[in-house]
Amino acid sequence: MKIDDNPILPATVVTRNDAAAALAAGEAxxxxxxxxxxxxxxxxxxGNAERVARMSEALQxxxxxxxxxxxxxxxxxxxxxxxxxxxAVAEKMLMSIKKGVAV
Incomplete structure (x- = not known):
């Protein structure tokens, strides 16, 4: 089994407030x-967590x-x-049902 030292993205996701607090603590x-x-x-x-924090700010x-x-x-x-x-509406409804998304 290969162990990758790069964590997957969900493990590095932090909230914008957490990222800001961590960055502030590091600067202090x-x-x-x-x-x-x-x-x-x-x-x-x-690096992933920092990119996620920047993307989160951009999305806000x-x-x-x-x-x-x-x-x-x-x-x-x-x-x-x-x-x-x-x-078109019917097709989108059917696609949603196929994907398991409630309409």
Whole structure:
């Protein structure tokens, strides 16, 4: 059995707050400003954890709702121009069921 020293991604996932706290603790220790009681403990994040933290921050800046798209669809509905393909909806529902995702 081969043992890989690179951890898989889920093992390195940390929350944004955890990553920020760990980075702050590391900076405080490097600068000699570690709070009393930390006793010289250090935290070193893996490259994957740091990338995940940066990606998480980037995702936080993206809005959940694209308001320009919502407004465009509202205008189409109001004008009676918004059409949905029943076939496309049915196909997506079937694909969701096949994947085990509740509709």
């Amino acid at each position: 220790h490097k600068n000699g400003t570690a709070a009393a009681g930390q006793g010289g403990d250090t935290v070193k994040l893996s 800046s993206i809005p959940d709702i694209r308001m320009e798209r919502v407004e465009e669809i509202k205008k189409q509905v109001a004008a009676g121009e918004y059409n949905v393909s029943a076939r």
